[in-house]
Amino acid sequence: MQHFSSRLLNWYNKNKRTLPWRGHRNEYAVWVSEIMLQQTRVETVIPYFKKWMKLFPNVRALAKASEREVLNVWEGLGYYSRARNFHKAAKIVIEKYGGKLPNDVVELRKLPGIGRYTAGALASILFGMDEPALDGNLKRVYARLLDVKMPINSADGEKLLWKIAYENLPKGKAADFNQALMDLGARICVPKNPRCGVCPIARDCEAKKRGVQHLRPVKVAKKIVPHYVHAAAVVVERIGNSLYVLLAKRPARGLLAGMWEFPNARVEGESVGEAASALRAAYRLNVRMKRGLNPLATVEHTYSHFKVTVNAFRCELSKAAMGENLKWIRLKDLGKYPMGKVDRAIARKLKSDSHF
DNA sequence: CAGGCGTGGTG
DNA sequence: TCACCAAGCCT
Incomplete structure (x- = not known):
């Protein structure tokens, strides 16, 4: 059987979401979206993205803004260190990289607020590099697709999933492939009640074959909150x-x-x-x-x-x-x-x- | 490296 | 109602 990526990419071509930062060919817009989308839903991000782009339309404008202005626009979006780190990173990109993001995963990851996922997403989406971008969606999709029994929020589980993400990355197609898996995770392979009936890669799914898709991914329980x-x-x-x-x-x-x-x-x-x-x-x-x-x-x-x-x-x-x-x-x-x-x-x- | 870090949606 | 979850990163 051929790899699931061809079926997935075919589905993505017909079903991809139209999002304000997609198809822009504007690296700053994609950068903004990737920071805002960390642990935050697309629907929540969209209005913030539009306001942000109006007030800080490019890296230079962001770098010139005050921290208070930046936090004020970010207010309500949560995880405020993202805003402060993004602000710092914008200044670094202006001073050190002439206003353009480095097209190099190692350099990207040196910027505050850019970790392993975001570096992979930017490298693949902006520069077409063969880099996986393992986010919550991909972890869940891969945990079902390959029936991963290891908890995905454990150190060992993360390591395994990154390995899986590298091994399954179709060369030269990482940008679409990463985003296709994200869209699939957000709309089909959702956390609860996955819509296997309309999933383009259900036939490839080990968890589905065994009828345990609702038991994947496995997660270690969180503590109760005071x-x-x-x-x-x-x-x-x-x-x-x-x-x-x-x-x-x-x-x-x-x-x-x-x-x-x-x-x-x-x-x-x-x-x-x-x-x-x-x-x-x-x-x-x-x-x-x-x-x-x-x-x-x-x-x-x-x-x-x-x-x-x-x-x-x-x-x-x-x-x-x-x-x-x-x-x-x-x-x-x-x-x-x-x-x-x-x-x-x-x-x-x-x-x-x-x-x- | 386990735990801190926001908010809104959902079943 | 409430626990869980969401395009993670930092320390």
């Missing part, structure tokens, strides 16, 4: 003629790195006294909260590794000191400061509640 409660301070003051709100900039590393938020701290109980002392400990911020005050907003959110409920309280600053990572922001300028989903929700609530 649940925390935080208290956030919403401090609004009139300074001169305009209203200001107190925001804190998050540390440069870790969760929502470099983004802005309402000063907040983890609490165990419900008392406003505990909330005030937790805020003081976290920021050296002395706030006064009224006993029995209802929160301005309560926001629940699930991050990758924990859940949180944030109770945001309107409060006043007592005379004592303010820490250094705190800044007064014009209420009308809140939108210019990149925030995570929780704090953006609080900000919206504050604006809708302010009859100023």
Whole structure:
């Protein structure tokens, strides 16, 4: 029997999705898409891609932008280190490569935010190189196609799948082949209830032959996520003629790195006294909260590794000191400061509640 | 190298 | 409802 790639490529020619970054022959557009698509669905990416291309139409424009502008456009897309790394990489590409991506997998991988998958995707799609691009789709498709029993999210499983990806790559056709497998994984060989009835390579599928396609891929279970409660301070003051709100900039590393938020701290109980002392400990911020005050907003959110409920309280600053990572922001300028989903929700609530 | 890192969709 | 999942990378 001939290799499945001919059937797959035939299917792809008739069924490939039309996407804003496909067929552009614009290497920057493809680069943008590959970064945005890391761990993110196509439907989610499309509006962000369009806005990004409008505001930063080329590498030079991106390199010239400020980090805050970059994060602001990225806001809501998640995994914000992608934006900061992309920004850094754009500057490097301008300075070191004259604004053009190196057509070399080893050099590509030196750029921040470009790992093994992305380097393979760019090399194959942009430069027609014979490089596999093993993403979540290809892992799942290959795990079914070859009935891989090793967990695909284990180190050994990854190693095996890269080997499989190299061995099955049809020479000279890597660009279409990689994207065909991605499209197949996204539309046919989906995680749950794979549509084997319309799959162009079902006849090649070992898992299907054995009736175990729904048992592939095998994955090792994840840990259960803890649940925390935080208290956030919403401090609004009139300074001169305009209203200001107190925001804190998050540390440069870790969760929502470099983004802005309402000063907040983890609490165990419900008392406003505990909330005030937790805020003081976290920021050296002395706030006064009224006993029995209802929160301005309560926001629940699930991050990758924990859940949180944030109770945001309107409060006043007592005379004592303010820490250094705190800044007064014009209420009308809140939108210019990149925030995570929780704090953006609080900000919206504050604006809708302010009859100023 | 196992775990951290966002958000929205889905069954 | 809620656990799982998605065009991964970094440390």
